[in-house]
Amino acid sequence: MENKKIAKLVSELMNFCLKLGIKHIKSEVEKEAEMIKISIEGSTGCDSVDCNCAEKIERFGKSLNITREAQVDQYYWELAGEDNEYLAGMMIDKAEVSYKDNYLKIVAYRKK
Numbered sequence: 511m512e513n514k515k516i517a518k519l520v521s522e523l524m525n526f527c528l529k530l531g532i533k534h535i536k537s538e539v540e541k542e543a544e545m546i547k548i549s550i551e552g553s554t555g556c557d558s559v560d561c562n563c564a565e566k567i568e569r570f571g572k573s574l575n576i577t578r579e580a581q582v583d584q585y586y587w588e589l590a591g592e593d594n595e596y597l598a599g600m601m602i603d604k605a606e607v608s609y610k611d612n613y614l615k616i617v618a619y620r621k622k
Contacts, residue, residue, distance in 0.1 A: 512622075515601065516546060522598040523550045523616050526570055530554075530563060532614050544622060548602075551615040564609065571607030574599040574618060 520537060527535050527550060535552035579600040598618075599605070606617045 516541075516548070516620075519548055519598055519601060519618060519620070520550070522595060523548065523618065526595065527552055527614065527616075530566060530614070546620040546622065548618040548620070549616070551613065553613045567607060567609045567614065570595055571605065574602060574605035574607065574616075576600060578603055 516539060520539065524535065524537060532552040532554050534554075535550065538547075538549045540547040540549075573595040576596065576599040602618045602620045604619050606615075608615050
């Protein structure tokens with residue numbers, strides 16, 4: 511079941527990048543003894559990202575850094591669909607989101 515949850519989280523992060531217009535997306539999942547680290551990053555030219563890019567990324571970062579909720583975590587992978595960054599935020603312990611020089615990087619951490 512843990513692998514399905516990780517897959518849903520990767521899907522949510524990837525979906526955000528695609529909707530934003532990010533190209534050349536790279537993703538990585540590192541499963542360690544105590545923590546799972548999900549990294550997604552990509553670049554784009556200014557002209558291919560809409561003008562509200564910085565605001566959307568800031569909002570997304572805030573939604574990922576809400577408090578993890580055990581109840582949501584338990585059932586999330588069954589309920590999740592598209593555009594559930596708030597639910598994704600309830601499944602991770604912290605996230606780092608940065609956008610600089612047309613390069614977006616998202617790193618999400620989930621304790622086991």
